[in-house]
Amino acid sequence: MTQGSRLCFAVAVLMCAFVSINGVGLNDLLERASQLSDKLHSLSTSLTNDLDSHFPPVGRVMMPRPSMCHTSSLQVPNDKDQALKVPEDELLSLARSLLLAWSDPLALLSSEASSLAHPERNTIDSKTKELQENINSLGAGLEHVFNKMDSTSDNLSSLPFYTNSLGQDKTSRLVNFHFLLSCFRRDSHKIDSFLKVLRCRAAKKRPEMC
Amino acid sequence: MWRDAEQALTLIWLLSWTAHGVCHSPPGRPRLTRCRSPEKETFTCWWEPGSTGGLPTSYQLYYRKESSLEVFECPDYHKAGNNSCYFDKQHTSIWILYNITVVASNALGKAYSESVEVDVMDIVQPHPPENVNVTFMQTTNSPYFLVQWQPPHDADTRSGWVTIKYEVRLKIENSGDEEDSSWESYSAGKQLEFSIYSPQPGACYIVQVRCKLDHGLWSEWSPSSFIQIPDNMLDTQNAVMIIAITLTVIIFLLTAGALTVKMKPVKHFLLPPVPEPKISGLNTQLLKSGKSEEIFSALITPGYPQIVQSSDRQVEYLVVSDYDEEMDFEGKAHLEYQKGENHPTDNTQKGSQNSIKISLNSSQDLNTTLSENVHSGAVSNQLSVLGEPQQLLHLKCKGSPVKAQDRNTQMSSGSNCEHVSINPAGLTEYVEVDEDQKPLVREDYSMVSDVISDNILVLQDSIPVQGHKEVKCDKTSEAEETGGVFEPLGYLETLTTFSSES
Numbered sequence: 270m271t272q273g274s275r276l277c278f279a280v281a282v283l284m285c286a287f288v289s290i291n292g293v294g295l296n297d298l299l300e301r302a303s304q305l306s307d308k309l310h311s312l313s314t315s316l317t318n319d320l321d322s323h324f325p326p327v328g329r330v331m332m333p334r335p336s337m338c339h340t341s342s343l344q345v346p347n348d349k350d351q352a353l354k355v356p357e358d359e360l361l362s363l364a365r366s367l368l369l370a371w372s373d374p375l376a377l378l379s380s381e382a383s384s385l386a387h388p389e390r391n392t393i394d395s396k397t398k399e400l401q402e403n404i405n406s407l408g409a410g411l412e413h414v415f416n417k418m419d420s421t422s423d424n425l426s427s428l429p430f431y432t433n434s435l436g437q438d439k440t441s442r443l444v445n446f447h448f449l450l451s452c453f454r455r456d457s458h459k460i461d462s463f464l465k466v467l468r469c470r471a472a473k474k475r476p477e478m479c
Numbered sequence: 480m481w482r483d484a485e486q487a488l489t490l491i492w493l494l495s496w497t498a499h500g501v502c503h504s505p506p507g508r509p510r511l512t513r514c515r516s517p518e519k520e521t522f523t524c525w526w527e528p529g530s531t532g533g534l535p536t537s538y539q540l541y542y543r544k545e546s547s548l549e550v551f552e553c554p555d556y557h558k559a560g561n562n563s564c565y566f567d568k569q570h571t572s573i574w575i576l577y578n579i580t581v582v583a584s585n586a587l588g589k590a591y592s593e594s595v596e597v598d599v600m601d602i603v604q605p606h607p608p609e610n611v612n613v614t615f616m617q618t619t620n621s622p623y624f625l626v627q628w629q630p631p632h633d634a635d636t637r638s639g640w641v642t643i644k645y646e647v648r649l650k651i652e653n654s655g656d657e658e659d660s661s662w663e664s665y666s667a668g669k670q671l672e673f674s675i676y677s678p679q680p681g682a683c684y685i686v687q688v689r690c691k692l693d694h695g696l697w698s699e700w701s702p703s704s705f706i707q708i709p710d711n712m713l714d715t716q717n718a719v720m721i722i723a724i725t726l727t728v729i730i731f732l733l734t735a736g737a738l739t740v741k742m743k744p745v746k747h748f749l750l751p752p753v754p755e756p757k758i759s760g761l762n763t764q765l766l767k768s769g770k771s772e773e774i775f776s777a778l779i780t781p782g783y784p785q786i787v788q789s790s791d792r793q794v795e796y797l798v799v800s801d802y803d804e805e806m807d808f809e810g811k812a813h814l815e816y817q818k819g820e821n822h823p824t825d826n827t828q829k830g831s832q833n834s835i836k837i838s839l840n841s842s843q844d845l846n847t848t849l850s851e852n853v854h855s856g857a858v859s860n861q862l863s864v865l866g867e868p869q870q871l872l873h874l875k876c877k878g879s880p881v882k883a884q885d886r887n888t889q890m891s892s893g894s895n896c897e898h899v900s901i902n903p904a905g906l907t908e909y910v911e912v913d914e915d916q917k918p919l920v921r922e923d924y925s926m927v928s929d930v931i932s933d934n935i936l937v938l939q940d941s942i943p944v945q946g947h948k949e950v951k952c953d954k955t956s957e958a959e960e961t962g963g964v965f966e967p968l969g970y971l972e973t974l975t976t977f978s979s980e981s
Contacts, residue, residue: 349638
């Protein structure tokens, strides 16, 4: 081999090694994921506010209990001490399970948003679509994080969503939409908190990440 | 009378006693005003008591957790002050709805407040940042003041459970002014300090900081911090500015003056003039003066064919040559006319030659090919006739026959042959034709009928159109008469060539 080709080969080998070892760092992946989850929760909060602006008072009485959210069966830590004791891969799988559980319901919300009996229907519709996109990006990002973290088991919990319609009349559709959204808002906050704990734990030497 | 007074007094006493007794009533409904969690680990709820009903009233807070029917009472009524309930870490769970009710009770009854449902994630509001201090930093070029602070003591910013964000605001204190200047807010991210550049000298600033945890509520603003910007900044900054501006103005004026003085050369340097097209010999000034002859005389270049009197003895050579091997078919005679100076010795060198090749064939077609070589110096006129060997070419010059010569010899005729008649006689020899050239025309271009090449002008003659060339040549040595039939010669044009002076 000539000098030039030898040099090229060496550089290529070094680059491959570097990329395979590091690639995009775990810290950067988690930082990006946290930003996405933050955005997700903000969107859901603003959607809830838009809905509440013109919500019929009758509906609030009819609201189903949050314990009836389809993700309520998932066991999550409920305070800081519990959360800080959960190992990282379990935290990640909790976040991913929750995320996965919401792809179908959000699709239902997205399809129903345009026909809601609400004056802010258009805003709600566009925000719901944006929510769907964000969920997909975050899901893909967490896949990368999972591959990066090299954990042995992939114990994703299945949280099926069986409802395929929000209801027959206007009011019940509105009420169920609001209920689903409130469930999602809570779950998005969980995802956000778990990812931020993960982010801080991964960046042990960099306190500015926390 | 006594009885009336007694009754009145008893009535009054009874009334006053009754009035006192109406104030005692069951308590009014208390109202939960707000619940707050400063660090997402504990939370406190406050309520507003209703009317006491005149009796000592006690308040209890009861709560129920989501999806459980068990009722609990508030763990701590005192930590957070009056009419409050503090939930410590053990009793605080996030992402669970608390159903909270306050009960006011006195001797006469109880009153229940409206139930409130609380989730810790919605009520997060930290305490304001602590130890805010502002210092003025005077560096040479860019003075600024630095705002520094600490996070609220109960917020845990190290574990990632909460992510804190700060905001700084400042305004100039206008003492004695009616209208207040407005606050300027700056987001400071997660950092614990912030720099404000280019403060107004001599002003007094009020600075405040607040913080937020994740998506929660903003804290209260920290207590105001004050800073006075010194005045002397003016001198150092402004002096530099003044000097710089003065120098710039001086340079500008100098450049402008230099430009106005030396306008043209600078203009030529920057925008070089575009060259105009020129015709050599054509003087535009003459054009303007209107003398056309001078203009055109200037236009005539030496190379242009002119009809000039030549004093040299011009010799016309009539070359009759034998080219039978080149002949492809019968009856073809190749006439070559060459004109050159009379140099018998160097006729082999083809000096200035104008040679005309005239091919004749049996069908009376006449192909006149002219070839000429013009060289400076020697001018020769040669008419060579190339044709059938059996044909005798007779060369006549002004009626008198010209001596025919062999191919390589020249013959000169005494007379000035301008018109040469050629009769093909089957022999080709070079015949020298001597010709004194007389200028036919003195710069009279009206006689020109045709221009053949750079140096040949065909003139129209006063001699009848008929003028055909006949070349007859008496072959002396070689009389190769093959006996072929020679067709009568077609008419040839009268050709006169002019030597070129060079």
